[in-house]
Amino acid sequence: MYKLKYTIASILKYLSLIIATLVVLIPIVVIIFASLKTGQEYATSNPLEPPTNWFNFANYSKAFVGGKMLLGFANTIFILIVSIIGATLIGSMVAYILSRFKFRGRKLLMTAFLLATLIPSVTTQVATFKIIDFLHLVDTRFAPIILYLGTDIIAVYIFLQFLDSISESLDESAMLDGASYFTIYFRIILPLLAPAIVTVIIVKGVNIYNDFYTPFLYMPSQDLQVISTALFKFKGPYGSQWEVICAAIIISIIPITIAFVSLQKYIYNGFAQGSVK
């Protein structure tokens, strides 16, 4: 009796997992199918029918060239690299002084950073836009960069948490050797923060790569499109050519898929740490 109950539970468990897998995969797999079909084939087949020629990449080249996706990737990578380096430096500097020095205003500074996480940036966009406009940064790559640096406090958190686990005796012994605070930061703290930096790169990297709202609002011109806004532009001109849109979707998710498969463990950890504020 116990055994029977156990078997049924086990079957239900695997059944639910298989259903979940299908629910996740079917919507994506049909996009891959459609992206490999010719226009005529797409019109005459249903979404679940696989393409006749698995190596028909015509839609991909059409999407890649027509949608200027290379430009999208270039802009995304530029914004990503500058923002991540900036966030790492700024975040680790603030975290360093907050965790190592007890100065007047420290509490205030700490609270200011904590409190800022309460403000969802989507609600203040109306006013933020005016500030970016005032600084003449609208329609430049620096609009999203400066927003990713200034409003995303998550890096400070991750570094602060990590610095708590780095013993201060390391700093002290370096001071006995006559190292300056700057040397201690650059030579001891920054290298020791490497695991936390990986977390910051992953959490910020995924957020920035996937952000649609900021580039859409602040960089309307085509030359500055990033991968998500490049993809969004397919909605108009290719509205009736779903097979091309599907190819564009797949192009946009290939890099993140590769990153996921190769960095799985770090990504899980990164998300787990980055989420618990």
Add this chain to the structure above:
Amino acid sequence: MFKNMSYKNQRKIIIIAFSLIPVILLFTFAYLPVINMFKYSFTNWNGYSPEYKWVGLKNYRTIFTDPKYFTVFKVSLYYFVATFVQMGLALYFATILSFKVRAGNFFKGIIFFPSLLNGVAIGFIFLFFFKPDGTLDTVLQYIGLGSLTQGWLLNPNLINISLAGASLWRYMGFNFIIFLGAISSVGKDVYEASDIDGANKWHQFCHIILPSIKRILQLNLILGISGAISAFDIPYIMTGGSNGSNTFVIQTIDVAFKYNKLGLASAMAVVLLFIVIVVTVIQRLLVKEGE
């Protein structure tokens, strides 16, 4: 050059040098917008002309009296309900995958994967999914439920359920991975001890897993609630807010940039910010209580 300076002086310099830029950025892009937003919300500014008038509470009165503005909150309810379903599913999968399961890593990866995709790609994937003769209709026909096919995004009674479904597909994996991390932080010996005591899986769930992730569950639930109130990406990309799928954030952005009523839009944003802050403060209090 710093080598010859006393540590006391170095300290002063490094504190100023390392906090100057971050503080300027923080003030300019996190606090100044909030301050300005409050100011704009009492004006009739259109966003570009050099002049504007103070109108007092008129904008707020408009939001709460003109049905055009406050009915959009009803749409949040769909995302709100979806959040609960999402948490339930995430908790279920996190629980079963925290025990030994064949191909566990594969299932873990699959369930988490959607939360890494960008909103535009997901929006398009689900436009394809819900369109007439799209993925959903075809699947229904294959499994003999062809009679259920319909305009999932055309029917105003269904559109928000469809969109909330897409949103659930997108975010469930994120909650799942957080729950899984929290559950796996419970030591193996605890389960082993309870096995010896004759506890079944249900007992283990109620008495070990649930208490150990209570805090993180509350946190995610309330984050989910403020997420539901500020839903934007999916409905904006998929429908642009048409057909009764308009959310408060889409409405705010349209009022500000399409209709050039920056004053009114600011008041709407203040209302939204206020709701989100209330929800977050409740969360912090609950978390404190749980500790």
